[in-house]
Amino acid sequence: MKARGGGPSELVRQLGAAILGAACFALAFALAATISAMRPLEAPADSPPGAAPSTDHLKGIDDVVPIASYTLSAKLDANTHAVTASGEIRFKNASSRAVDHLFLHLYMNAFEHERTVFRRKSGSGMRGEDVVETSGSIVVESLSWKEQGTGDIFPHDAHTPNDVDDRTDILVPLPRAIEPNEEAIFEVRFRTNLPSVALRAGYSDSFHMVAQWFPKLAKLEPDGTWAHFPYERFSEFYSNYGDYDVTIDVPSTFDVGATGSLASDERIGERRVLRFTQRAVGDFAFAAWDGFAEATRQADGVAIRCLFPRGQDRAASIELEAAARGLAYYGDKFGPYPYDQLTIVHPPSGAGEAGGMEYPTLITTGGGPWQALVPARVLEVLTLHELAHQWFYGIVGTNENASPFLDEGLTSYATERALVATYGEDSLVDVLPFPVSLAELERASQLGSYDRAPVATRAGGFESGSDYARLVYSRAATILRTLDGAFDDAGLRSLGAYARTNRFAHPNLSNLVDAIREQGGDEAAAFAEQAFSTRASADFVVTSIENQRDGDAYRRDVTIERRGTLEVPVTVELVDEAGVETRVQWDGRGASTTLTTRGGSPVRTVLVDPERRILVDESRSNDALSLTPHAFAPRTLVLSSFAAALMLHAVAP
Ligand SMILES: [Zn+2]
Numbered sequence: 001m002k003a004r005g006g007g008p009s010e011l012v013r014q015l016g017a018a019i020l021g022a023a024c025f026a027l028a029f030a031l032a033a034t035i036s037a038m039r040p041l042e043a044p045a046d047s048p049p050g051a052a053p054s055t056d057h058l059k060g061i062d063d064v065v066p067i068a069s070y071t072l073s074a075k076l077d078a079n080t081h082a083v084t085a086s087g088e089i090r091f092k093n094a095s096s097r098a099v100d101h102l103f104l105h106l107y108m109n110a111f112e113h114e115r116t117v118f119r120r121k122s123g124s125g126m127r128g129e130d131v132v133e134t135s136g137s138i139v140v141e142s143l144s145w146k147e148q149g150t151g152d153i154f155p156h157d158a159h160t161p162n163d164v165d166d167r168t169d170i171l172v173p174l175p176r177a178i179e180p181n182e183e184a185i186f187e188v189r190f191r192t193n194l195p196s197v198a199l200r201a202g203y204s205d206s207f208h209m210v211a212q213w214f215p216k217l218a219k220l221e222p223d224g225t226w227a228h229f230p231y232e233r234f235s236e237f238y239s240n241y242g243d244y245d246v247t248i249d250v251p252s253t254f255d256v257g258a259t260g261s262l263a264s265d266e267r268i269g270e271r272r273v274l275r276f277t278q279r280a281v282g283d284f285a286f287a288a289w290d291g292f293a294e295a296t297r298q299a300d301g302v303a304i305r306c307l308f309p310r311g312q313d314r315a316a317s318i319e320l321e322a323a324a325r326g327l328a329y330y331g332d333k334f335g336p337y338p339y340d341q342l343t344i345v346h347p348p349s350g351a352g353e354a355g356g357m358e359y360p361t362l363i364t365t366g367g368g369p370w371q372a373l374v375p376a377r378v379l380e381v382l383t384l385h386e387l388a389h390q391w392f393y394g395i396v397g398t399n400e401n402a403s404p405f406l407d408e409g410l411t412s413y414a415t416e417r418a419l420v421a422t423y424g425e426d427s428l429v430d431v432l433p434f435p436v437s438l439a440e441l442e443r444a445s446q447l448g449s450y451d452r453a454p455v456a457t458r459a460g461g462f463e464s465g466s467d468y469a470r471l472v473y474s475r476a477a478t479i480l481r482t483l484d485g486a487f488d489d490a491g492l493r494s495l496g497a498y499a500r501t502n503r504f505a506h507p508n509l510s511n512l513v514d515a516i517r518e519q520g521g522d523e524a525a526a527f528a529e530q531a532f533s534t535r536a537s538a539d540f541v542v543t544s545i546e547n548q549r550d551g552d553a554y555r556r557d558v559t560i561e562r563r564g565t566l567e568v569p570v571t572v573e574l575v576d577e578a579g580v581e582t583r584v585q586w587d588g589r590g591a592s593t594t595l596t597t598r599g600g601s602p603v604r605t606v607l608v609d610p611e612r613r614i615l616v617d618e619s620r621s622n623d624a625l626s627l628t629p630h631a632f633a634p635r636t637l638v639l640s641s642f643a644a645a646l647m648l649h650a651v652a653p
Contacts, residue, residue, distance in 0.1 A: 059503045061280035061338050067094050067240035068217045068282075075249040076210070076288055081134075081203040083213060086189040088146070090242070091178070091217060097224025098177035102186075104140075104170045107212035110231040111136035111195040111202075115165040117230040118199075121460075136195030136202060140215055143172065146185040150175055160230045168231040169218070180224075190215055197351045201285075206254075207347060209354035209364070211285035212236060219399070219506070229401045234468050235459030237393050237400040237407065239282035241504055247275045250288045257307040257343045258286035259362050278339070280504060281360035282397055287345040299324035302337055308346035314372040315379055319344050319365050322383035325422040330414065333492060334391045334499035342390075344383065356382055358389035376429040381415060381438060384422075388414040396499050397506045404459045404468070405532070406512065409476020410495060412442060416477060417492055439481050443615045446474035450537040450564075450618075455479065456509050478615045479531040483516065483524055485613025486568050490520025509533070523587075527568050531616065537564035539618035540608040542572075542625035543592070547602030556603040558584075561592040566616065573610040577601040583610070604628050 072087035093099050110118035111132050119132070143154035153172060160166035178184050192213045195202040201211040218228030219238045227238055245263075248256055252272045260278030267273075276286070292307040295316045304323050308316040323344060331337050343362045347354040355366020363386035371378055388411040392398070398406040416438045419427055426435035449470035453462055462468035483491035498507065498515035509532060517525035530536050539562065546557040560572055569588045575581050578601045586593050597603075605626040609617060617623065 058335050058500055064241050064280035064504045066242040067092050069242035071245040072214060073247040076208060078206055078251050081194040083192040083210060089186045089188055092183045093178045093180055095220055095222055095224035096180055098179050099224055100174050100177040102172040103218035103226040103228035104172055105216045105218055106138045106170055107168050107231040108136050108138035108192050109167040117166045118233050121233040132198045133196040136193050138190055138192045141189040144187050146187050166230050169228050188215055197354050199353055200357055204351035207289040207351045209287050211359060227399060232460050235401040235404055241280050241282055243279045244281060244284045245277045246284055248286055249273045253290040254288045255292040255307060256286055256288045257345045259284040259360050261341055278361060283360050285359035285362055291348060295320060297324060299327050302327055303341040306344040309348045312369055315346060318372055318379045319383045322380040323387055326384045326387040326418055329418045329422055330388060330391055333496050335503055358386045360394050363387055377427060384418045385411060385415040391499055396502045401459050403456060403509060405455050405472045405476040408472045412473045412477035413480040442474040442477045446470045446478050447618060449475055451535050454533050454535055456532045481615045483528060487520040487524040490524045493519040531566055536566035537618055538566040538568055538616050539563040540570055541622040542606045542608055545603050545606055545625060545627055553598050553600055554602050556597050556599060557594050558606050559594045560586055560608060568614055570609050570614050573607045574603045575605040576603050
């Protein structure tokens, strides 16, 4: 889903606040800026220790057994904004049990009226203005089981189980069970009426974003049950992999960007008929418009195509560059991108809600012409975020309804790492007196969110869009960053192992924790499990410094407390009167510790986490204690990220 909580406009708002904050704080932090400007320039480096896992055994698309495949022929009426379609759904019962019913997701029915599950839930703090000027719906005209010669078996009066106001999750009884390993082909005819583009899909003038548009099987689990759910505001994705073959008939003046590779493109009178095919994906979306310009680029054997509003060439070139860098980075860290092409759709300004979305091999960006000119890498972040979803939900097919953070949180984290690795440290805004990193922005946005709900909450379990955005995106990313900081880059290494092991599979939190244990050890796994699954928090406080003469030397006792129950190891730096620095490690167990050292002079200053590795630390204002009045904790201001943190702390909502 959207880049960050709230998508492009929200990101721009936050960046605007950051830039404004920067201006306000520029004087106060001139010192910090000066020091940070003195940092040596280094080439971006982002290699985890140790050799990268071998990639030669990784699954490719030809290793994927198709379970839910679709051959569809769709015709777009650009005047009525309706798609009429027919075709076949090929389903293989890959479970261990006979299946006597299907679940079909009819997501476009979320826009039928205001009482649907989707529209009942407030989106406050997250994407989706509640303006649906024209309603949308999907009408299944018929569904029949081809080999059985059944007539129409679709239950036309059915609604979502236990919810008469919603028709997005429909149980279809079968005349007989489909046995394990049996394949069944269903013929389907349907008509999708697109809503005005207000929430991810729909139309705006002649622009059409056609997503969640066909009757789609829910996900069949290995035990023969269906993982099915109504179209909820904060989740939509979970499906089996399959092969898609979709023919799209549009007015001849239209261009189409779609999932998959273009197999044919014919003009027939006033119409244009394009066919797209793709193996081993879990969904299919397309955009059609007569206002697109096109730019292309090759990157590592992947053909990248960007469709964008005419005149926004600058945005297109930024997005193509970011996608090329992202494909290389993510491919290296999380296993190669397995498809031949990637399509970027930059919707026109009037269709902003179609932007910032991910579908297999197709991502959408967004923003008006001015956005390419702002002094922050908004388009790069958007592109890298949506591209990271090709792994975290696409190639690694998690259940977004049950565990949205495995989708958005891992993606937010991957975006941070990719931005740093490919554009340089603190590269979100780098024209300020001091730069801002995406990690610090995420950290600032999640402060105080820990007691709202555990990060690993199902999509429907968040009280507000703001809780969802702060926990699922920002806190999850901040936890993974802390894994990196506290456990030798264990966040990145674990995600690499997790993505490779679960390529074209459907893992859950315990699979992620397994990877963290394998890559970072038991302590790292315990931290991650507690941080993701509970409301535990951590706030380190230096509470006392005591120096006692002991013969020729001093016994120095420093007491550190951790408020909150989230256990994470941390480094403590002591500086004595002679300026000698000593670093001591606290394993983070228990609520407090007294660290005792001996030295030639008394300790004057103590700083917890001098390198700012523990991003889950709720407050940094209590991380330093000095016996010398008005002294800055040494090193504290050297780190530009600290200045950025203060700035963001001041402007964060
Ligand atoms: Zn997202």
